[in-house]
Each structure stands twice: as structure tokens, then as C-alpha cells.
Amino acid sequence: xxxxxxxxxxxxxxxxxxxxxxxxxxxxxxxxxxxxxxxxxxxxxxxxxxxxxxxxxxxxxxxxxxxxxxxxxxxxxxxxxxxxxxxxxxxxxxxxxxxxxxxxxxxxxxxxxxxxxxxxxxxxxxxxxxxxxxxxxxxxxxxxxxxxxxxxxxxxxxxxxxxxxxxxxxxxxxxxxxxxxxxxxxxxxxxxxxxxxxxxxxxxxxxxxxxxxxxxxxxxxxxxxxxxxxxxxxxxxxxxxxxxxxxxxxxxxxxxxxxxxxxxxxxxxxxxxxxxxxxxxxxxxxxxxxxxxxxxxxxxxxxxxxxxxxxxxxxxxxxxxxxxxxxxxxxxxxxxxxxxxxxxxxxxxxxxxxxxxxxxxxxxxxxxxx
Numbered sequence: 001x002x003x004x005x006x007x008x009x010x011x012x013x014x015x016x017x018x019x020x021x022x023x024x025x026x027x028x029x030x031x032x033x034x035x036x037x038x039x040x041x042x043x044x045x046x047x048x049x050x051x052x053x054x055x056x057x058x059x060x061x062x063x064x065x066x067x068x069x070x071x072x073x074x075x076x077x078x079x080x081x082x083x084x085x086x087x088x089x090x091x092x093x094x095x096x097x098x099x100x101x102x103x104x105x106x107x108x109x110x111x112x113x114x115x116x117x118x119x120x121x122x123x124x125x126x127x128x129x130x131x132x133x134x135x136x137x138x139x140x141x142x143x144x145x146x147x148x149x150x151x152x153x154x155x156x157x158x159x160x161x162x163x164x165x166x167x168x169x170x171x172x173x174x175x176x177x178x179x180x181x182x183x184x185x186x187x188x189x190x191x192x193x194x195x196x197x198x199x200x201x202x203x204x205x206x207x208x209x210x211x212x213x214x215x216x217x218x219x220x221x222x223x224x225x226x227x228x229x230x231x232x233x234x235x236x237x238x239x240x241x242x243x244x245x246x247x248x249x250x251x252x253x254x255x256x257x258x259x260x261x262x263x264x265x266x267x268x269x270x271x272x273x274x275x276x277x278x279x280x281x282x283x284x285x286x287x288x289x290x291x292x293x294x295x296x297x298x299x300x301x302x303x304x305x306x307x308x309x310x311x312x313x314x315x316x317x318x319x320x321x322x323x324x325x326x327x328x329x330x331x332x333x334x335x336x337x338x339x340x341x342x343x344x345x346x347x348x349x350x351x352x353x354x355x356x357x358x359x360x361x362x363x364x365x366x367x368x369x370x
Contacts, residue, residue: 042165042172046156049175053149056186060145061086064138067193068123072131078123085119085139086146106251106296130195133222133245137192137366141185148182181321188325192245197367199323199332203269204239206339207361208370211237216370219256223248224370230344232353236261239361242368247293250360251300258304263358265313265351266305267343270362271324271332272316281331282318283339285346290314291362301360313350315342 068078090112093104113136120135121127127135152171159168191198197205214226214237222244228235236257240248270290274280289305289312291298305312317335347357 042168043156043160046152046168046171046175049179050149050153050156052179053145053152053182056182057142057145057149060142060186060189063189063193064142067138068135071193072124072127072135074123075125076123081119081123082139085116086143088143102296102299105294106300109294109296130244134192134195134366137245137364138189141188141192145182145185148178152178184320184322184325187322191327192366195243195245195367197328197333198325198364199319199328200271200325200363201328201365201368202271202317202319202332202336202339203363204242204361204365204368204370205328205333206269206336206343207237207239207359208242208365208368209336210235210340210359211239211370220249220253222246223250223253225253225257226370230347230357233347233351234261234356235347236263236356236358237361238358239370240363240365242365242370245364245366247297247362247364249297250291250362251297254301254358254360255304257358258308261356261358262308263310264355265347266301266310266358266360267313267315267346268301268360268362269315269339269343270317272318273321273324274318278318280319280323281329281335283335283342284316284318285342286314286316288312288314290316311350313346315339315346 065079065082068074068082090108093101093108095101116136116139117132120132120139124131152175155171156168159165159171188198190196210228211224211226214228216224216226218241219225219238222241224239224241226237228237238250238253238257240246240250268290270292272284272290274282289298289301291301302312317332317339319332323329323332343359351357
């Protein structure tokens with residue numbers, strides 16, 4: 001006796017109720033529960049990322065506190081005070097009337113930095129300015145990772161609580177970018193603790209190399225100026241004061257320099273985030289103020305250049321966010337000499353002898369002297 005499965009299930013009969021149910025049931029489930037199923041799948045993936053963010057935050061926090069205790073000889077156990085620092089936040093000024101908003105933001109950011117620097121210094125018996133800048137940057141890393149974790153967790157729990165699939169979609173799209181930056185911040189701890197140059201320091205490295213054997217003068221907080229010459233042009237070289245882990249106060253410095261020296265051209269050198277598909281350490285030239293950050297220093301430079309009708313040229317070295325925040329790669333470091341040649345070409349093409357050119361190295365000058 002032969003046994004036919006097709007006959008048992010009635011597959012040869014299109015009107016078989018069992019087969020109709022088998023075909024229709026998934027459609028019914030998708031129509032009525034599709035969003036919920038999608039929410040469950042998306043939630044599981046996002047939950048894994050949030051757990052990873054929490055681990056990044058905890059690991060960097062422990063690494064930071066261990067570094068302070070073992071290396072910098074604190075007066076007291078800094079753990080409690082630092083836990084308070086990790087929860088600090090910044091409220092941006094009212095911008096209903098945008099006129100005058102930049103000075104307000106500038107004052108707020110400067111006050112926050114001064115406050116943090118003062119309290120870091122109070123934790124230790126003897127701490128150098130170099131170490132203060134390192135601790136300040138390490139503190140920013142832990143605080144940023146904590147903010148990433150809290151913000152993503154809030155969106156995730158809210159969507160899950162309300163069983164709201166559309167609410168989780170923005171988080172699903174955003175989480176890969178958050179994780180990319182979070183991993184870069186976590187890996188940046190090593191370079192900061194050891195005082196090693198990072199990818200973002202390529203601008204200061206280029207200009208710092210042009211300052212060698214030149215007299216330096218401090219023109220604003222953690223910012224230095226040197227004067228040089230190239231083919232009968234006067235050069236004003238500006239960068240943050242290395243080897244501190246600082247970006248300086250370039251906007252304030254440029255305003256002060258303009259009161260005594262008026263350049264005919266400004267060239268800004270900075271790292272730039274590359275687009276997917278672009279080569280790391282590739283060089284690009286353009287127009288305008290090449291500078292990231294919150295924008296106050298950039299505004300000051302653009303403002304003084306506009307008032308004096310001075311063109312601004314930019315040269316950038318492309319890199320990923322991970323390369324920008326971690327130990328500088330050999331490929332990026334090797335481009336310093338090439339960038340200097342590009343700067344010399346810019347000077348020859350855009351100025352005449354006896355004119356003045358200001359060259360600004362933008363970026364964190366950790367481990368990069370001048």
C-alpha cells in the first residue's frame with residue numbers, strides 16, 4: 001500500500017480548507033501583527049547596540065578613574081566628584097532673536113571649560129597644564145558616551161512602552177552612526193592617556209612644522225603665533241599650543257592678530273570627515289573656513305575676514321571619524337609634507353611679493369609641539 005502525502009494534505013485539491021488556511025494565515029498575521037513583529041525584530045537589534053553603549057560607557061569610566069588614581073596622585077578619591085561631572089549638562093542660550101547669539105554661546109562654552117578646568121585642578125596636588133587638558137578631554141569622552149547611552153535608551157524604551165513602530169524607525173536609522181562615533185570615542189582613550197597625536201591633529205602638525213626654529217608668542221588662551229617668510233611674503237602661523245590636548249581659541253587669536261597685522265589671504269588647514277568610498281588621507285582644497293566644533297571660533301574668523309574683505313582658502317585631509325579621534329595613522333602623518341607643498345602653491349598662486357598670508361592649523365594639537 002502506497003502513502004501519498006499530497007493526497008493526505010489535499011494538495012491536489014485547490015478547495016481544501018487546510019491548504020487555504022496555511023496560505024492565508026501568514027497574510028492575516030502580517031496584516032494585523034506586522035508592525036508588532038517588525039518592532040520586536042528592530043527592538044532586539046537596537047537593544048544589542050544599547051547594551052554595547054552601556055559597556056563602552058562603563059569601561060571608559062573605569063579606565064578614566066583608574067588612570068587618575070594611578071597616575072595623577074589625587075588629593076582624595078575622585079570617584080564621587082567625577083560621577084557628578086558625568087551628569088553635567090549645557091543649556092544653550094535663547095535664540096528667538098538670533099542677533100547676538102554667538103557671543104552668548106561663546107561665553108557659555110568658555111565658562112563651562114573654565115569651570116571644568118578649575119575643578120579638575122582642585123582634585124590633584126600637583127598637575128601640569130598638559131595633564132589638565134588630557135583629563136578634560138577624557139572627561140568629555142566619558143560624558144559623551146553617557147549621553148549617547150541615555151538618549152538611545154530613552155527612545156528605545158519609549159517606543160517599546162507604547163508599542164510604536166514608527167517611533168523606533170528614526171532610532172534604527174540613527175544607531176549605526178551613533179555606534180561608529182561611540183567606538184571611536186572609546187578607542188580614543190589610549191591616545192589621550194599616552195599623549196599621542198590623533199588624526200584631528202594633522203592641521204596643527206602641518207603648521208607646527210612650519211614654526212620650527214621660529215619665535216613663538218602666545219596670542220590667546222592656549223594659542224600661539226609665529227612669523228616667517230616664504231618667497232618674499234610674510235607668513236603669520238597660528239595653531240593651538242602643543243603638546244596640550246587642546247584646540248585653542250583660534251577665533252579670539254585671529255581677532256587680536258588683526259589689530260596689528262592685516263593679512264591679504266587666510267589659509268586654513270584641518271582634518272575633514274571623508275565620505276564613504278573616499279580614500280583616507282586624501283587631500284582636498286576649497287574655499288571658506290575649514291573648522292568644525294560648535295561654530296563660535298569659525299564665526300569670529302569669518303566675521304573679521306568679511307569686514308576686511310580677505311579671502312579664505314581651505315585645505316583638508318580626509319579621514320574617518322575613527323581615524324580623526326584615535327592615534328594618527330602613518331598615512332595621515334605622511335601627508336604633512338605634501339600639505340605644506342600645497343600651501344606653498346596656494347601662496348604663489350593667490351598672492352604677490354610683499355603681501356601677508358595667515359596660515360591656521362585647526363584641530364586638537366595633542367602631542368604636537370611647535
